[in-house]
Amino acid sequence: MKIIILGAGQVGASTAEILSREDNDITLVDHNSAVLDGLQDRLDIRTVNGPASSPEVLLRAGVEDADMLLAVTNSDETNMIACQIAHSLFNTPKKIARVRSPAYLNRGLFCPGAIPIDYIISPEQVVTEEIQRLIQYPGALQVIDFADGKIRLVGLRAYYGGALVGQELRELVNHLPSVSTRVAAIYRRDRAIIPTGKTIIEPDDEVFFIATKDDIRKVMQELRSLEEVGKRVIIAGAGNIGFRLAQSLEQTGFQVKLIERDAARAQMVAEKLENTVVLQGDAADEDLLRQENIDAMELFCALTNEDEANILSAMLAKRLGARRAMAIVNRSAYIDLIQSSVLDIAISPRLATVSALLSHVRRGDVQAAHSLRRGVAEVIEAVAHGDRNTSKIVGRQLQNIKLPTGATIGAIMREDKLVRLDDESVIEENDHVIIFVIDKRQIPAVENLFQVSASFF
Numbered sequence: 001m002k003i004i005i006l007g008a009g010q011v012g013a014s015t016a017e018i019l020s021r022e023d024n025d026i027t028l029v030d031h032n033s034a035v036l037d038g039l040q041d042r043l044d045i046r047t048v049n050g051p052a053s054s055p056e057v058l059l060r061a062g063v064e065d066a067d068m069l070l071a072v073t074n075s076d077e078t079n080m081i082a083c084q085i086a087h088s089l090f091n092t093p094k095k096i097a098r099v100r101s102p103a104y105l106n107r108g109l110f111c112p113g114a115i116p117i118d119y120i121i122s123p124e125q126v127v128t129e130e131i132q133r134l135i136q137y138p139g140a141l142q143v144i145d146f147a148d149g150k151i152r153l154v155g156l157r158a159y160y161g162g163a164l165v166g167q168e169l170r171e172l173v174n175h176l177p178s179v180s181t182r183v184a185a186i187y188r189r190d191r192a193i194i195p196t197g198k199t200i201i202e203p204d205d206e207v208f209f210i211a212t213k214d215d216i217r218k219v220m221q222e223l224r225s226l227e228e229v230g231k232r233v234i235i236a237g238a239g240n241i242g243f244r245l246a247q248s249l250e251q252t253g254f255q256v257k258l259i260e261r262d263a264a265r266a267q268m269v270a271e272k273l274e275n276t277v278v279l280q281g282d283a284a285d286e287d288l289l290r291q292e293n294i295d296a297m298e299l300f301c302a303l304t305n306e307d308e309a310n311i312l313s314a315m316l317a318k319r320l321g322a323r324r325a326m327a328i329v330n331r332s333a334y335i336d337l338i339q340s341s342v343l344d345i346a347i348s349p350r351l352a353t354v355s356a357l358l359s360h361v362r363r364g365d366v367q368a369a370h371s372l373r374r375g376v377a378e379v380i381e382a383v384a385h386g387d388r389n390t391s392k393i394v395g396r397q398l399q400n401i402k403l404p405t406g407a408t409i410g411a412i413m414r415e416d417k418l419v420r421l422d423d424e425s426v427i428e429e430n431d432h433v434i435i436f437v438i439d440k441r442q443i444p445a446v447e448n449l450f451q452v453s454a455s456f457f
Contacts, residue, residue, distance in 0.1 A: 001025070003361065004061045006052035006082055007073035008035045010330065010350040011098065011123075015070065015357055018375065020045050022443050024361075027061045030073075053081040055089055063090045068361065071097040072121070072353075076104060080115050087116035094118050096360055098353070102240070119360050123353045124240040127328070130352050131245055134345060135299065137216060138227035138324060141206070141345060144370045146381045147413045147432050151212050153184065153379055154220065155372065158205045161225035170197035172222060180418045181211040181219045184410030184436035187373065192438040194408055208372070208379075210411040210434055212418055230298020230323060231255055236283030236313050237304035238262075238269045241328070245301065250275040257292055259283045261304075283313040286320065295321025302327040307334055314343050332374055351375055362443075364450035367432065377438050379410070384431045386452040393433070393449055399423035404445035406438035 001024045005012050008030035016039065020026045026045040029052050030036055036047040050057035052073050063069065069086045071079035079097040086092035096119045099105065105125075110117045133143035133152075142155040158165050163175055169183055186193040187206040193199065201207065201223065211219050220226060231254050235242050238260035246258045246269070256276040260266040263280050270278035281288045283302065294300065300317035302310035302325070310327035311334065318325040326345035329335050335346040351371050358369035358378070365383040372379055388395035392402075398409060398421065412419040413432040419425060427433060435446055 001067045001361065001363070002062065002065060003027070003068045003070060004029065004058070004063055004066045006030075006069070006071040006079070007098075008032065008039060008047075009072070009074060011072045011353045011357075012070075013039055014350055014354050014375070015072070016045055017043055018354065018358075018371075018440065019361060021441060027066075029057060029061050051078075053078050053085060055085055058082070058085060058090070063092060066090075066092055068092070068094040068096070070357065070361075071095070072357075073098075076101050080104075080117065083117045084115060094360070096121060096357065098123065100124060100240070121353060121356050123349055124244060126352045126356045127241050127347060127349050128244040128248065130347060131241075131301065131303075131326070132248060134326065134347075135233075135249075136229060137220065138229060138298075139220060139224055142208075142372065144368075144379065146210075146368055146411075146434055147416075149213065150416060151210060151411060151413060151418055151434070152216055153208060153210050153370075153410065153434070153436075154216055155206060155208045156220060156223060158201050158203060158207050159224040160203050162201075162221065162223040164222040165201050165203055165224075167200065168197060169195055169199045169201065172219075175222055176215075176218055179211065179215045179218055180420045181209055181215060182410050182421055183207060183209045184379070184408055184434070185377070185438060192377070192406065194406070194438070206373075208410075208436065227323075232297045233257070233299045233301065234259065234283075234289075234292065234294065234297050234317070234322070236300070236302045236310070238265050238278070239303065239305060242301075242303040243269050243272075245303065246273055246276045259288070259292075284309065284316055286316060289317060289320055297322045298324065300325045304328070307331055311338060311343070318343065335374060348374070363447040366447075366450075372436075376440070377436070378440050378443060379434065379436050380443075380446060381432055381434050382447075382450045384427050384429060384433055384450065387429065390452050391429075391450075393427045394429050396427060397423065398425050398427070401427070401449075403435075403449075404437070404439075404442035407442055407446055408436050410434045410436045 004027045006029045016028050029048045033049045040047045048061045069092045071082045076099045083095040097117045098121045144153045183195045185208045235258045259279045266280040300322040302314040314325040314327040324344045329346040355370040368381040411434040
């Protein structure tokens with residue numbers, strides 16, 4: 001696939017790196033030549049220096065025969081104009097844009113008759129939804145929706161206290177006979193393990209399982225002591241993400257306090273929020289946190305734009321007695337250092353945004369695609385089409401499907417129901433299949449499984 005990426009920031013560079021490893025023709029456009037030179041030395045991509053919305057620059061990037069334009073510069077307006085030019089002058093088939101400002105969203109602007117953008121990515125919305133899912137399941141490291149939210153993939157760390165810890169995985173069906181669930185992958189000391197029925201769950205394993213939304217807590221209890229969802233939350237930072245999260249939580253019965261350093265911003269959000277206590281101050285102020293009873297809080301969320309401020313305030317909140325602490329962290333090197341050892345959860349807006357983009361660039365009828373474990377692995381939801389004569393998977397038992405190395409089928413959703421899986425389970429047309437891929441270099445091979453071919457027998 002020939003893809004033009006506009007913007008060599010964190011999202012653009014990360015997306016270029018991921019897609020260039022998968023036999024795609026990638027051209028990256030940015031006005032910063034030094035950044036482009038560094039990326040070109042490291043990645044197998046073309047680069048073009050210049051303003052992203054310039055027709056001449058787009059021509060040099062090869063827009064005339066591009067399959068997709070991905071506009072992820074730091075400017076909403078540049079992204080929108082670039083998509084308009086790609087549509088009007090070059091008839092680019094698919095256009096995706098990152099749009100941050102809420103003022104542009106939910107106004108019917110993005111359609112062929114107005115601004116011709118096929119898909120809008122809002123990083124703030126993506127991250128807010130991720131945090132909401134993590135709040136719903138205390139102890140989870142990652143929670144991802146599939147099949148329109150009917151089933152979810154959950155990643156967590158197994159601890160003593162879980163009924164299944166120290167036992168073989170095949171015992172799970174005996175523990176939960178009425179629950180349809182499957183462990184898709186296990187990471188032990190950062191090494192991936194393809195689970196079988198004889199695999200023994202050990203303490204400190206990072207386990208990814210799939211279950212329906214109603215059954216998730218039952219499965220979690222098999223792997224660790226179950227925690228109740230706490231309703232008392234302190235949020236540090238009243239930016240777009242902090243404000244959206246506070247607005248959502250206060251509408252669902254949470255007791256929310258929001259700390260914002262900037263007085264004008266604090267005043268503005270206080271006028272818009274109904275049941276949230278808004279405080280003007282420094283979230284890393286120990287006296288302020290004690291005054292607001294941090295030791296009685298079930299959750300502290302550090303959501304400012306500064307990694308260091310988020311990490312330090314969350315560490316302080318945890319030390320002062322907050323049950324859980326999570327923080328937004330943009331630098332991947334920081335995430336590896338602090339998650340689990342210092343904080344409960346480190347959230348990467350960059351990886352969350354890249355995940356939101358992946359489903360639109362995957363081949364086949366891919367409904368969703370998400371990066372896992374800081375971009376090392378990926379999980380894909382794809383719809384099976386064709387029949388036994390035209391498909392490599394339809395009409396075949398799982399034991400007879402030749403999956404790429406490191407790929408496992410984690411779930412099959414059929415007519416809104418989760419199918420209980422064993423080796424003799426058969427994939428049918430229109431099934432939604434969830435595949436966990438440990439090695440992202442195998443993504444093209446997984447995509448190929450879902451391609452319908454008139455010549456395949």
